[in-house]
Amino acid sequence: MRTDGYLPLRDYAVIGDGRTCALVGRDGSIDWLCLPNVDSPPVFDRILDADGGRFELRPEGPFTADRRYRDGTNVLETTFRTESGAARVTDALTLHDTGTLTPLRELVRIVEGLEGRVDLRWSFDPRLDFGRRELRRGSRGDAIVALNGKDALALCSWDAGDGSFAVGAGERATLALTHARGEPLVLPARVDAERRVEDAAAFWAEWSARLTYDGPWREIVVRSALALKLLAFAPSGCIVAAPTTSLPEWIGSDRNWDYRFGWLRDGVYTLRALLELGCEDEARAFFWWQMHATRMSEPELKPFYRVDGSLRLDEQELPLPGYRNSKPVRDGNAAADQLQFDTYGPLLEGAWRFWSQTGSLGAARPKELAALADFVAAEWRRPDSGIWESRDEPRHYVLSKAMCGTALDRAAKLAEEGVLPERPEWRAAADEIRAWVEGEGWDEGRSTYVCVPGDKVLDASVLTMGLCAYADAGDDRMLATADAIRRELADGPFLYRFTGADELEGTFLTCSFWLVDLLARGGRREEASELMEELVAAANDVGLYAEELDPATGEFLGNFPQGLVHLALVNAAVSLAGAAAGP
Numbered sequence: 153m154r155t156d157g158y159l160p161l162r163d164y165a166v167i168g169d170g171r172t173c174a175l176v177g178r179d180g181s182i183d184w185l186c187l188p189n190v191d192s193p194p195v196f197d198r199i200l201d202a203d204g205g206r207f208e209l210r211p212e213g214p215f216t217a218d219r220r221y222r223d224g225t226n227v228l229e230t231t232f233r234t235e236s237g238a239a240r241v242t243d244a245l246t247l248h249d250t251g252t253l254t255p256l257r258e259l260v261r262i263v264e265g266l267e268g269r270v271d272l273r274w275s276f277d278p279r280l281d282f283g284r285r286e287l288r289r290g291s292r293g294d295a296i297v298a299l300n301g302k303d304a305l306a307l308c309s310w311d312a313g314d315g316s317f318a319v320g321a322g323e324r325a326t327l328a329l330t331h332a333r334g335e336p337l338v339l340p341a342r343v344d345a346e347r348r349v350e351d352a353a354a355f356w357a358e359w360s361a362r363l364t365y366d367g368p369w370r371e372i373v374v375r376s377a378l379a380l381k382l383l384a385f386a387p388s389g390c391i392v393a394a395p396t397t398s399l400p401e402w403i404g405s406d407r408n409w410d411y412r413f414g415w416l417r418d419g420v421y422t423l424r425a426l427l428e429l430g431c432e433d434e435a436r437a438f439f440w441w442q443m444h445a446t447r448m449s450e451p452e453l454k455p456f457y458r459v460d461g462s463l464r465l466d467e468q469e470l471p472l473p474g475y476r477n478s479k480p481v482r483d484g485n486a487a488a489d490q491l492q493f494d495t496y497g498p499l500l501e502g503a504w505r506f507w508s509q510t511g512s513l514g515a516a517r518p519k520e521l522a523a524l525a526d527f528v529a530a531e532w533r534r535p536d537s538g539i540w541e542s543r544d545e546p547r548h549y550v551l552s553k554a555m556c557g558t559a560l561d562r563a564a565k566l567a568e569e570g571v572l573p574e575r576p577e578w579r580a581a582a583d584e585i586r587a588w589v590e591g592e593g594w595d596e597g598r599s600t601y602v603c604v605p606g607d608k609v610l611d612a613s614v615l616t617m618g619l620c621a622y623a624d625a626g627d628d629r630m631l632a633t634a635d636a637i638r639r640e641l642a643d644g645p646f647l648y649r650f651t652g653a654d655e656l657e658g659t660f661l662t663c664s665f666w667l668v669d670l671l672a673r674g675g676r677r678e679e680a681s682e683l684m685e686e687l688v689a690a691a692n693d694v695g696l697y698a699e700e701l702d703p704a705t706g707e708f709l710g711n712f713p714q715g716l717v718h719l720a721l722v723n724a725a726v727s728l729a730g731a732a733a734g735p
Contacts, residue, residue, distance in 0.1 A: 153179050157202025158476050161399065161708035162692045164199075165219060165228050166379070167259075169245035169352070170386035173395035174259060175199060175712070176228055176243050178217050180210035187303075187331045188257055190385060190395050191412040191459050193281035193483070195305065195331070200398055200481050201472045205279030207329065209241060209261055212271040212316070221694055225356035226378050227349065228694070237268020239319050246348035247355055255330035255338040260345045262326050263312070265319035273316045274327065276307045282470050282483065295339050304337040306330045308345070364430030365722075367729025368681075372688050375695035376718035377429050380422075383715045385459040388444070389437025390414040391422055392459065394699065394711035400478035401657035401700055401710045408478055410485045411699075411711040413456040413465065416442060417539065418716055420498035420505065420620055425722040427509050439506050442499065443520065450520060451527035453499065455492045455541065456485070463488065490537035491546065494613075496528050497555025500562040501621045507571060518572050525563035525572070529581040532556040539613045540649060547604050550593035551613050554622040557585035562621065589622075594629065600636035601629065603650060610640050611650045612663035618670045619723075625673035634670055643703040645686035658700035658709040661690070665720030672727035680728060687721070697721075 183198035535546035603611035646659035699710025
């Protein structure tokens, strides 16, 4: 299954507990886990180094593996079949138990014999902080312990031997990995660890049962909702773009970024998806996190923030080989210092949407939102780094200008409702921006909005102009742009991000779902539905998506699982459901 020690990204599933996530390979190896939080350094980092930290659990000889999530949950079940029998491994990051003293973080692996007899082996090889910190290994009773400073790990096992064991039909073995940072290391009892797995399954099932979406593709929509819930950092409400760093956009390339942060521009898609799914509590928490984080830098917004709202995002390159020798491996993201005007439109549109649907601005204060609009009205003529966070010189991106217009339009609408103070200059600047976009940003010869005036590059992100309140999706120019993008950037159902991207990276799955969303809202439901069917079929066997896909092979590329893809899928399905319902 592995190439030079690396699994295909399609062969991973994700589990989590609202604080962090682990990637579980089809071959039973847990190859990624950051502790204690999703943006902390990893203790398992094999996805970036074939010799890195991992927690393996697999049959001794040849086997096949099938897996699924328990219905409506984020508890993973992998069934291994060998010549001698079958066994099931249940993997879960458990949730905090308020009734007893519990570990800070706990990962439990339960092995059950199903038929015949299966010989299995396991190995526990943690590595702290990308290998930059040494671990001292020892034991406490029957538990393996690894320590360094404030961090402590313990692996407890029951009926799993010292690294090899066998299970027959009806037999069971359990392993529990616990973690502590700056607090006592709790060694759980077997009965408590196993009970917490069932409690976690019950929590996820109850949560997913409350989802209100009942339209087409409900199964993949619910799975996407569960994936998004995994990416939500419960203490703050932030939803990270992905739980991983440095998985490449093309094998062997240097386009490898750290995505373990919350992006503001994703906010409007996040709020729409959560509110349409009936997740008002999560929407409120996410909106609160946005407002909390932006106070650190207002009125100039940063593109993204840490899960706690802070700005500690310095980028370092690490001496690791990278996934299939794709270097560099990065910790942190230097794009945090960029000016990206396309962030302002989604934030103000999100505030408008949240106020319209809940009658509240939550944690937002009118003067803060007004300050953002004032900044846009005064500064929109500046070049910026754009949605794709180019590390070249800033340019006048058409989408960035359009989102400045959205920001000012939504601020003006909130002022009309008496939520924000009146500023005549907001509407005047919005009109000026629209004239610029429609004049400078439109290519009459190709009938499309372009990436930058005077440049022939076509950019699929301009589809979001019809999804984020700049233009109606059914506007002639938006639909003509959709046709041009599909004509020039498509490879089958998949879209590259921009002209020339096929030489740099895979197709960007979010863009394909944006196209579905636009077509559905723009009155071309049948075309949108056919495209949606093809995109849904591109998920891996447990319903997850990476950031990108190689259209020639179907191979996943980029960080995994990618929250924006799942957000775009949910919103596309919602738009198709609305189109089916009619006016």
